[in-house]
Amino acid sequence: MKKMKARRLLSALTAxxxxxxxxxxxxxxxxxxxxxxxxxxxxxxxxxxxxxxELFEEETGITVVYDEFExxxxxxxxxxANPSQYDVICPSDYMIARMIGEDLLEPxxxxxxxxxxxxxxxxxxxxxxxxxxxxxxxxxYTWGTVGILYDSSxxxxxxxxxxxxxxxxxxxxxxxxxxxxxxYTVPLKMLGYSLNTLDEQELREATDLLIEQKPLVQAYxxxxxxxxxxxGESIFGVIYSxxxxxxxxxxxxxxxxxxxxxxxVWIDGWVVTKASRHKENAMKWIDFMCRPDxxxxxxxxxxxxxxxxxxxxxxxxxxxENEVLFPDLSQYDNLEAFDYLxxxxxxxxxxxxxxxxxx
Amino acid sequence: xxxxxxxxxFLGLPYYLWAAFFIVIPLFMVVWYGLTDKTGAFxxxxxxxxxxxxxxxxxxxxxxxSLGATVVCLLLAYPLCMFLVESQKKADSFLVMLLIVxxxxxxxxxxxxxxxxxxxxxxxxxFLNAIGLPSQHLINTPGGIILGMVYDFLPFxxxxxxxxxxxxxxxxxxxxxDLGANGTQTFTRVIxxxxxxxxxxxxxxxxxxxxxxxxxxxxxxxxxxxxxxNVIEQEFTLAYDxxxxxxxxxxxxxxxxxxxxxxxxxxxAEV
Numbered sequence: 350m351k352k353m354k355a356r357r358l359l360s361a362l363t364a365x366x367x368x369x370x371x372x373x374x375x376x377x378x379x380x381x382x383x384x385x386x387x388x389x390x391x392x393x394x395x396x397x398x399x400x401x402x403e404l405f406e407e408e409t410g411i412t413v414v415y416d417e418f419e420x421x422x423x424x425x426x427x428x429x430a431n432p433s434q435y436d437v438i439c440p441s442d443y444m445i446a447r448m449i450g451e452d453l454l455e456p457x458x459x460x461x462x463x464x465x466x467x468x469x470x471x472x473x474x475x476x477x478x479x480x481x482x483x484x485x486x487x488x489x490y491t492w493g494t495v496g497i498l499y500d501s502s503x504x505x506x507x508x509x510x511x512x513x514x515x516x517x518x519x520x521x522x523x524x525x526x527x528x529x530x531x532x533y534t535v536p537l538k539m540l541g542y543s544l545n546t547l548d549e550q551e552l553r554e555a556t557d558l559l560i561e562q563k564p565l566v567q568a569y570x571x572x573x574x575x576x577x578x579x580x581g582e583s584i585f586g587v588i589y590s591x592x593x594x595x596x597x598x599x600x601x602x603x604x605x606x607x608x609x610x611x612x613x614v615w616i617d618g619w620v621v622t623k624a625s626r627h628k629e630n631a632m633k634w635i636d637f638m639c640r641p642d643x644x645x646x647x648x649x650x651x652x653x654x655x656x657x658x659x660x661x662x663x664x665x666x667x668x669x670e671n672e673v674l675f676p677d678l679s680q681y682d683n684l685e686a687f688d689y690l691x692x693x694x695x696x697x698x699x700x701x702x703x704x705x706x707x708x
Numbered sequence: 709x710x711x712x713x714x715x716x717x718f719l720g721l722p723y724y725l726w727a728a729f730f731i732v733i734p735l736f737m738v739v740w741y742g743l744t745d746k747t748g749a750f751x752x753x754x755x756x757x758x759x760x761x762x763x764x765x766x767x768x769x770x771x772x773x774s775l776g777a778t779v780v781c782l783l784l785a786y787p788l789c790m791f792l793v794e795s796q797k798k799a800d801s802f803l804v805m806l807l808i809v810x811x812x813x814x815x816x817x818x819x820x821x822x823x824x825x826x827x828x829x830x831x832x833x834x835f836l837n838a839i840g841l842p843s844q845h846l847i848n849t850p851g852g853i854i855l856g857m858v859y860d861f862l863p864f865x866x867x868x869x870x871x872x873x874x875x876x877x878x879x880x881x882x883x884x885x886d887l888g889a890n891g892t893q894t895f896t897r898v899i900x901x902x903x904x905x906x907x908x909x910x911x912x913x914x915x916x917x918x919x920x921x922x923x924x925x926x927x928x929x930x931x932x933x934x935x936x937x938n939v940i941e942q943e944f945t946l947a948y949d950x951x952x953x954x955x956x957x958x959x960x961x962x963x964x965x966x967x968x969x970x971x972x973x974x975x976x977a978e979v
Contacts, residue, residue, distance in 0.1 A: 426948040521828075521845070527931045529946075567828075568848050568930025582828050699947050700762075706934040707762040707769075 388630040390415045391424065391435040393617070394572050396491075398650030405637050411630050419571050420528040428453060432624035437631040442616050443530070443687035445487050446480040450689065454486040455621040458632045462488075464639035464659075473656035477616055479686055487618035488635050491653035493590035494676065494684070495526075495534055495613045498574070500584045502602040511539040511608045514585055515558070520565045524577060524586035527569035529702045530687055531613070532559065535587060538610045538683070545688040552701050559705045569706075578603060589615075591653025594673050598652075605673045611683025616656070738961075741954035754955020763939055763956065770935040771963075773850055774918035777857035778865075781914045782907065784858070785865040793873045804870065811863050819927045822856055823847070826928070848930030856924040857914075864913035872906025873899070908971040916964050936960060 390402075394417040402413050416435070418424040421444040428435065432453055440448065448454050459466050465488045473489045481487045499508050503522075506513075514523050514535065526532045530544070536555035537544045546552065567583050574586040579599040588596075593605035619638065621631040637643055644660035654674050655661065661669060669675055678684060690698065745751045757763055792803055810818065825831045826847040833843040846852040876899060884894045922937030929935075936956065943953030 420946075422946045426945060429948065563932065566932065568932060570931060577827075580829055696947065696949075699942075703762040703934070703939065703942075706931070706938075707765045 386411050386627075386630070388413045388437065388627050388634055389435045390634065391428075391438040392417060393439060394419055396439065396617075396651055396653075398646045401638070401643050401646050404643070405634065409630070409633055409637070411627075411633070413634075422528060428622065432622055433626055435622060436625040436627045437619055437621055437634050439490055439617050439619055441687070442477070442480040442618075443689045445618060445620055446689040448620065449481060449486050453623055455623045455625060455628060455631075456485045457488060457621065457635065458628075459484075462632055462636035462639070464636045464641075468639050468641060468644070468657045468659040470656050470658040470661075473616065476614075476686070477618060480616075480689075481618070487620045488639065489616050489618045489656040490638065491591060491651070492614070492616045492656055493654050494607050494678075495531060495587065495589055495615070496593070496605055496607040498578055498586045498588045498593050498596060498603055498605050500578070500581065500600075500602050501604045503584045508604070508606050509609050511535050511610055514587070515562050515565070517565060519584055521567045522584035523562075523566050524574050524583045525562075525566050525569050526574070526587050527571050529698050531587070532569070532702065532705075533698060534613045535559075536562075538608070538612055538685075541610065544613055544685050545690065547690060547694050547697065549697070552697065556701045556704055560708045563705065563708055589653070590673060590676070591651060594652040594671070597673070607676065607681065611681060611685065614678060614684040614686055616686075617653075738954045738957050741950045742958040743955070745951055754952050755958055757952060757955060758959045762934070763936070766934045766939045767936045767959070769850070769933070770919055770937065773853055773935070774857065774915055774921075777854045777861065777918045778911055778915045780854065780858050781862050781865040782911065785862060785869055785910065786907070789866060789870040789873050792870055807863055807866055815860055816923065816927075819856055819860065819924055822852075822859065823927055826852055826855075847928060848932050850933060852928045853925050853933060853935075856928045857918045857921065860924065861914040861917055864917075865910035868906040868909040868913065869903060870906070872903040876902045905975050908974045912967055912971045915967060919963060920960060 388411050390413055392415070396417070397415075399415075402415055405411065406413055418427075421441050424438065424440060425444060425447070428438065428448070429451070445454075457465070469489055473492060474484050476492075477484055477487060477489050497508060497511070497514070513519070514525075525535070533552075533555055534544045536558040537546060537551070539558065540551065540554055542548070542551045542555070568577075570577065574588045575592045575596050577583055578586045578588070578596050581600070588605070590605060590607075593603070597603050597605070619635045621628055621635070625631055638647070639657060641657065641659035641663055644655055644657035645663050648655045648657075648660060648664075652674065742754050743750055743752070745753065758767060795803070823830075826844070827833075828843070828845070828847070830847070836843060846855060880898060880902070881894060884898045889897065920937050922935060922941040925933050925935045925938055936959075940953050940956050940960070943949045943956065947953075
């Protein structure tokens with residue numbers, strides 16, 4: 350509980366600082382000399398053990414400027430507008446595909462990254478080929494699913510389907526994701542459609558479902574799902590599997606489930622921007638993140654499933670058997686990764702999403 | 709005389725530069741983006757997109773909520789300012805100070821604080837339950853947003869009204885009494901009309917930021933309440949459609965200019 354308060358205060362402070370720095374941030378990237386020993390890292394919020402950043406700085410003498418984003422959709426326009434602002438970024442699969450398509454990424458120098466080359470499991474690299482054919486541009490950092498986190502002390506029935514999030518008796522006890530693709534995953538899978546659909550009829554149905562659900566929803570949030578669930582603000586929350594394990598440690602009543610209709614399985618990976626002025630440092634960073642001890646530190650801090658098999662070898666048996674962290678995905682035949690939908694596809698989802706939000 | 713005006717120009721130079729770079733040029737950019745499409749061709753489509761149901765709903769909701777917040781601010785601020793002006797001079801500067809102190813704190817932090825206060829398991833409900841009262845459900849409702857707006861913008865209503873009331877010469881009030889006006893008449897015929905410029909400026913200073921806010925609705929609305937400010941913000945940050953975002957900003961600009969024109973007209977009429 351105490352930790353939660355501290356975290357929230359911290360995020361409030363960060364937001365306050367961000368509000369100030371964002372005004373100047375466009376300039377700050379330029380301010381550093383191209384030759385200086387810097388590295389600009391852009392990662393998801395609370396997605397690293399910050400001690401590893403310090404270790405990296407100590408070992409390499411590189412000064413790291415570390416910034417965070419909340420969704421892929423917030424990250425992309427910033428990079429698009431100012432491609433050299435960050436050197437190394439950690440987007441999700443479909444966003445990596447988009448960035449490859451828009452020629453924003455630099456091929457990774459695998460030969461000089463022994464840890465990255467040797468420690469990432471084959472099956473994850475294979476999965477990553479779905480969005481990065483040949484594993485040219487990205488190095489998997491975490492992977493997971495999207496599912497329902499619920500407070501088992503306040504739910505008597507079994508939770509197996511997404512449709513429990515439409516049950517009026519849980520009014521005001523449901524937290525949905527506030528990013529468009531993650532939100533639409535739920536109704537699309539419920540209806541048995543692909544979560545990459547561009548069929549307007551299917552999107553119409555999904556939108557209508559979300560509008561129908563809106564009165565029951567307490568809030569649409571992203572990172573706050575975790576703290577709110579720990580604090581008992583809500584009974585149900587749609588959440589990334591990685592957040593689930595952390596919340597379960599803080600609140601033992603919480604359970605995570607992958608609904609039977611299927612869901613999104615995703616990979617987040619490190620990429621280097623083409624316009625980066627510190628490419629060598631960026632490669633060093635990625636390799637450092639793949640070192641088994643560092644990968645383990647990060648895993649134990651953020652609890653997102655790691656594709657790093659060398660780090661997994663350092664873990665306890667018990668952890669590896671944890672089904673939330675390392676689910677056996679072969680038992681599901683309806684898991685799907687996001688594809689990049691193209692600018693028009695994104696715009697289509699966005700228009701429907703606005704309709705949900707303004708309803 | 710000539711020398712004098714040169715000196716004035718020199719003194720004004722920093723302001724002119726500031727205004728050019730940070731007001732005129734950005735405004736011009738908004739107009740340019742708002743009236744062009746992605747190919748750079750002139751179009752009214754961005755501005756007219758306000759007619760789309762989602763945008764129109766957001767605009768109407770913004771107007772309703774910001775009007776509500778303005779009315780609440782006025783109802784709270786006016787009696788408070790009367791009290792401040794009437795009260796002892798010494799205590800009074802301390803009280804005004806108390807009103808200003810919160811403004812020194814970052815506005816985002818204060819809004820985040822309201823999140824913790826209002827949420828279901830938050831501070832306010834813990835307190836209400838402890839004294840045997842039922843929980844409130846203000847968070848993620850329009851009411852919660854109005855509360856946030858009132859809290860954040862109340863000082864902007866208080867200060868101009870307080871200044872206007874304080875400037876009223878006591879002798880004018882005394883004269884009204886001497887000429888036989890009772891308390892109500894003194895207020896409606898003398899004090900209120902004299903304070904009107906402060907009221908008008910307070911209304912503008914609350915209504916305009918409330919109409920355009922997106923932070924308060926994001927933090928206290930739980931993503932469920934889409935104000936026109938949120939639509940514009942998302943067009944810029946998520947959809948990356950600067951043209952549509954600017955077009956909608958122009959629509960908002962019309963409302964703001966309208967508000968300012970009306971208030972200046974009132975101002976002129978009164979003075």
